[in-house]
Amino acid sequence: MTPRVAPLLALAAVVLVLPRLVFDSADFALLSLAVVYAIVGLSLNVLIGYAGTISLGHQAFVGIGAFTSAYVVTELRQPFIVGVLAAAALGGAQAMILGGLALRVTGLYFALVTLSYGVFAQDTLFGIKAITGGGAGRAAPTPTGDGNFVPYYYICLAFLGLVLWLDWRMMRSKTGRALTALRQDPRVAASLGIPVKAYLLLGFAVSGVFAGIAGALFAHGNGFVVSNDFSLQLGILFVLMTVVGGLRSRTGIVVSAALTAVVPLIIREIPGLESALARPERTVPVVVLVAGLVAVGVGVLRGGRAAQVVGVAMVALSAAVLSPLHVPGVEPQLEQLPALDPSMLRLIVLPALVVMTLRTAPGGLGQQLRPVVRWVCGGRFSLDAGPGDLREVVDARA
Amino acid sequence: MPVLEADGISVRFGGVQAVRDVSVHVGEWEVVGIIGPNGAGKTTLFNVLTGFQRPNTGRVRFEGDDITGEPVHRRAALGMGRTFQNVGLVKAATVLDNLLTAQHMAVGYGAVAGIVGSSLAFERERAVRDEAARLLELLGLLPVADLVAGRLPYGLRKQVELATVLATHPKVLLLDEPTSGMGPEEAEAFGERLLALRRELGLSVLMIEHHVPLVAAVCDYVYCMNFGELLVEGKPDDVRSHPEVVRAYLGDEAA
Amino acid sequence: MTAQALVIGIITGAAYGLVALGLVLVYKSSGVLNFAQGEFGTVAVYALWLGTTHGIPYVLAVLIALGVAAVFGFVTERVVVRPLADAPRVTVLVATAGVALLAVGLELWIGQAQIRPIAPALRRQDRLRILNVYISDQRLLIILTVVVVALVLRWVFTRTFLGLAVLAASEEPTGTRLMGVRVERLSSAVWVLAALLGGVAGVLTGPLSGFGPGFLTSSALVAGFTAAVIGGFTSLPGAFLGGVVVGVIQSLATSASWLADVPGPQTAALFVLLVVILLARPQGILGRAS
Known part of the structure; x- marks a missing residue:
């Protein structure tokens, strides 16, 4: 299959040129963050999607990369690229140590270990004053100059390209096949001569290297790193955006992660949305009304009585609030509701999408995009394109 | 002996x-x-x-x-090559990919060389694909090469399994x-x-x-x-x- | 010094035990690690806060708060957990983590990113004094609650039809269904119960040092999981004892002079404890090998 040139050029234009035309240079900080999130998503995908294990502490992976690079650049006075390389190396090393635990502790228990590791990293590792600056944090100058984010965005894109290349080559070589085999059946993998433990560790190392790079880019894009940047919330957000993107789908993950990061920009660009969010006393009843109608619809279609009752109640309540008749007592309460911040919206929308993904479309965004990707790569356009293993979402060895 | x-x-x-x-x-x-x-x-x-x-x-x-x-x-x-009672295959991968997986030891380049995409890896991958095709032909499995292994009928799966074991030499x-x-x-x-x-x-x-x-x-x-x-x-x-x-x-x- | 740390540890450990009980309850009956357990409690505190600031009497507000938690648990089971009954258990874990994040988002919106104070149910601070440590009435209430809840739950699981049916359903869903038990209803009941437990934990611990978005998740979820692991993840009294062990070890780590230079000694102790236990005795200290 030879790739189609025209759509690829269009894609390049969207990524490289369009942002210059649409956004201010100040917005490029957020666009750089979108690229960083994409790399984080790809890093998590190596662990969850390829190796079939889980990490709920990926914020620690990213944070270690961030502090390493910040330290190397500000304390050791090394250039930016050395910082990124050091972050990648240390990111890979710490991931391999955690991977060593994954050889002994599997499934749900390993999920707990990663959860605890993430919190431990934030409180203890990132609190070591000599390296991280303690709670005060550490400066991480942007290599392209303070506040000059436009060229930095392109630097981040170059690293994303590198990560995508490495990921693609890995999955097309013996490492990818070994990871697939050990994820699906470690016994079969071993009897075909694959050293299962070594490849699991390699998977961790690759994931750690990607996360380390992402962390370094995050730090220097921010200008400053503090331990509070790497909370448990962020770790969960990373997992959710990766699952929504669709495990084992590079395209889906990059798109989903980037969208997660640029939610504030999206909200600003959709006319009327920002002002609607600022007046929740009007928007919330509308959302409740729509949700109620959906619940009633689902209830009728699937014969669920509870959904119908709840749906009718929601519709009635919101209609009463929205009606010109004014229900006494309710409206003043609603008017006290604070405005919805874009970052809060991210925390509300992404979980909803995850539940939808897990319930109805385990292949995530990647599966929806697959026909297009196939076509761009030179294949036939077919709506049901996709290999068989898309249906397993998280099949960590539990 | x-x-x-x-x-x-x-x-x-x-x-x-x-x-x-x-x-x-x-x-x-x-x-x-x-x-x-x-x-x-x-x-x-x-x-x-x-x-x-x-x-x-x-x-x-x-x-x-x-x-x-x-x-x-x-x-x-x-x-030592082994088959399993309940068919040991990478079920979500295609038959061809199973045969490529089985040649893990013969592939002749390191894991890191594969990840960074060295020219040796490209060259060896081609050889491994040829070998897979040869084995599939030998066992009459070429027509199912691009099908997902786990979805094949039981008898065919057992034949594919044997092919993967033979691919480990x-x-x-x-x-x-x-x-x-x-x-x-x-x-x-x-x-x-x-x-x-x-x-x-x-x-x-x-x-x-x-x-x-x-x-x-x-x-x-x-x-x-x-x-x-x-x-x-x-x-x-x-x-x-x-x-x-x-x-x-x-x-x-x-x- | 050490004896004092012991007392403090037992007091804080009781709160962990309360969270662990909810985790064990859900795990015992459905094999799910419920990451939303902490948020069941946080949502209840926010409901309590909204209620009391709107002039609703404290007791009534507590009941409303527990009701909110119960509804949250019920909806979580119906919308998220039940449709994923056949999915791998790690998938369900990711889904419950999503539920937790959703709750944090809503809390951030309703209450903003602020730590807020809230009145405790019992106000007296100096009734009891052991080894120079004052134990407030609220703390006593927590200890009492966790002991009673652990014993009651144990009785439910060993003596009552409901408890035995839940256990049977977790082992053999099809067989239990064939015997005329409505397995789906059991699942609902378990999640509502777990959410109520979470609500109790939130309402009791929220007043101790104030609450913010996701407060019970960040203050007690990891400790609760660790406590549950110590208890072998299926033993209810074990969850309570595990909570106390975690509390004591954290309190010793905080007061140990050789750890004075380690930032976040409590979290570090927790991580080390979890890893050591999982490596040395994966079935937990009190659990039996399966």
Whole structure:
């Protein structure tokens, strides 16, 4: 299959040129963050999607990369690229140590270990004053100059390209096949001569290297790193955006992660949305009304009585609030509701999408995009394109 | 010199003695069968031979070298190929990908070279693909090369599994019930193919098998296990008519 | 010094035990690690806060708060957990983590990113004094609650039809269904119960040092999981004892002079404890090997 040139050029234009035309240079900080999130998503995908294990502490992976690079650049006075390389190396090393635990502790228990590791990293590792600056944090100058984010965005894109290349080559070589085999059946993998433990560790190392790079880019894009940047919330957000993107789908993950990061920009660009969010006393009843109608619809279609009752109640309540008749007592309460911040919206929308993904479309965004990707790569356009293993979402060895 | 040899193997799970003091050996070019009723410890013995299970006592030797402590993948590298009772394939991958996976050891470039995309890796990948195609053609599986392995019918899956094991270039094949789910004619055809493979590739074979006519037709030597112990061993015809074997299979009244 | 740390540890450990009980309850009956357990409690505190600031009497507000938690648990089971009944358990874990994040988002919106104070149910601070440590009445209430809840739940699981049916359903769903038990209803009941437990934990611990978005998740979820692991993840009294062990070890780590230079000694102790236990005795200290 030879790739189609025209759509690829269009894609390049969207990524490289369009942002210059649409956004201010100040917005490029957020666009750089979108690229960083994409790399984080790809890093998590190596662990969850390829190796079939889980990490709920990926914020620690990213944070270690961030502090390493910040330290190397500000304390050791090394250039930016050395910082990124050091972050990648240390990111890979710490991931391999955690991977060593994954050889002994599997499934749900390993999920707990990663959860605890993430919190431990934030409180203890990132609190070591000599390296991280303690709670005060550490400066991480942007290599392209303070506040000059436009060229930095392109630097981040170059690293994303590198990560995508490495990921693609890995999955097309013996490492990818070994990871697939050990994820699906470690016994079969071993009897075909694959050293299962070594490849699991390699998977961790690759994931750690990607996360380390992402962390370094995050730090220097921010200008400053503090331990509070790497909370448990962020770790969960990373997992959710990766699952929504669709495990084992590079395209889906990059798109989903980037969208997660640029939610504030999206909200600003959709006319009327920002002002609607600022007046929740009007928007919330509308959302409740729509949700109620959906619940009633689902209830009728699937014969669920509870959904119908709840749906009718929601519709009635919101209609009463929205009606010109004014229900006494309710409206003043609603008017006290604070405005919805874009970052809060991210925390509300992404979980909803995850539940939808897990319930109805385990292949995530990647599966929806697959026909297009196939076509761009030179294949036939077919709506049901996709290999068989898309249906397993998280099949960590539990 | 025997290719594969197990000496005084015992395995205990908690209070259950799964295998007790069993010794088997497979000579060069030999086809050896293990028969016995369900729960006789045959698969446990197989797991000891291939390294999935550490024996409590006893040694395993391959071409004279002690491999009792070696991990599974190292034994595969030495030349032990194994099939599984419930078909050991990477189920979500295509048949072709399964054959590529099986050539992991022969691929000839390092993991890191593959990840960074060195030119050697590209070159070797092409060779590995050619080899996969050759094996698929040899076994008549070329038409299903691009289908997902887990979705194939059972019989085809078993054939693909055999192809993957052959792709590891084994010296000895360990087959766990290779004809389960096959009819008598299919089993007979399988026996002929096995003998042909031995001739062409110079293989030795150790197989767990229930299909007695097949065992009689292809095996040079047979072990019969019951309750974790070796009951009888010898030429297929002698073992088949041995009163202990008849009793183990049919119960006390028949003897 | 050490004895004092012991007392403090037992007091804080009781709160962990309360969270662990909810985790064990859900795990015992459905094999799910429920990452939303902490948020069941946080949502209840926010409901309590909204209620009391709008002039609703404290007791009534507490009941409303527990009701909110119960509804949250019920909806979580119906919308998220039940449709994923056949999915791998790690998938369900990711889904419950999503539920937790959703709750944090809503809390951030309703209450903003602020730590807020809230009145405790019992106000007296100096009734009891052991080894120079004052134990407030609220703390006593927590200890009492966790002991009673652990014993009651144990009784439910060993003596009542409901408890035995839940256990049977987790082992053999089809068989239990064939015996005429409505397995789906059991699942609902378990999640509502777990959410109520979470609510109790939130309402009791929220007043101790104030609450913010996701407060019970960040203050007690990891400790609760660790406590549950110590208890073998299926033993209810074990969850309580595990909570106390975690509390004591954290309190010793905080007061140990050789750890004075380690930032976040409590979290570090928790991580080390979890890893050591999982490596040395994966079935937990009190659990039996399966």
